[in-house]
Amino acid sequence: MTGGDRPRPVWRTLVSSKLLPLLRARPSLGRLLLPADFEAGAPPAAVLTDSMWRRHFGADPGIVGKSIHLDDQAFAVVGVVPDAVLRFLSQPSGLLDRVQDRQVISPNLEALAGGEARLLRYLRQQRDAPWFQVVGRVAPGRSVAEAWSEIAVVAQRLAAEHPATNARRGLRVTPLDAWRTANVRGTTTMLLAAALLVFLVSSASAVFPG
Secondary structure, three states, X not given: OEOXXXXXXXXXXEEOOOHXXXXXXXXXXXXXXXXXXXXXXXXXXEEEEHHHHHHHHOOOHHHOOOEEEEOOEEEEEEEEEOOHHHHOOXXXXXXXXXXXXXXXXXXXXXXXXXXXXXXXXXXXXXOOOOOOOOOOOOOOOOOHHHHHXXXXXXXXXXXXXXXXXXXXXXXXXXXXXXXXXXXXXXXXXXXXXXXXHHHHHHHHHHHOOO
């Protein structure tokens, strides 16, 4: 991010037009990105996280409507959202937890990627994109198992259409809470076991005092 007293590194999250509404995000200032912001030729727009707004812009309520420069490209700040909007999509040990004070959300458009346009163009042409995250909401009255069955059909079709990259790959549906805690589940289990052991030792000492 340029245009201030010095360049500052920021973490840009490129999103689709439906992600923020899907997460039922609510702006704490201004507005969210609108479908019009994702149309070709639309003026570049961006949303700041609350920590970014407070740390780098002094919680200035007049930030909405002003421009910031990302990779020397001007983006109009249209709103501010709570940090939890993006933290909700990261695992506790993930990178986003360490950069929440410098996060900017912008449309996933190649024309708005600035210096990352060439990389984004390349990644879009690759069928192997482990960095790409897809988030959805299970329809009312449907179960995760049913959603997984439907995704399995999609995986089979992709394997047939792209055997070189998808023949040995599948898709699965994981509840967001389970995915977010996957990295810490083992540690949590160990801590609970250790606490239980301490409790048992303390209980034994109370029953059989030395």
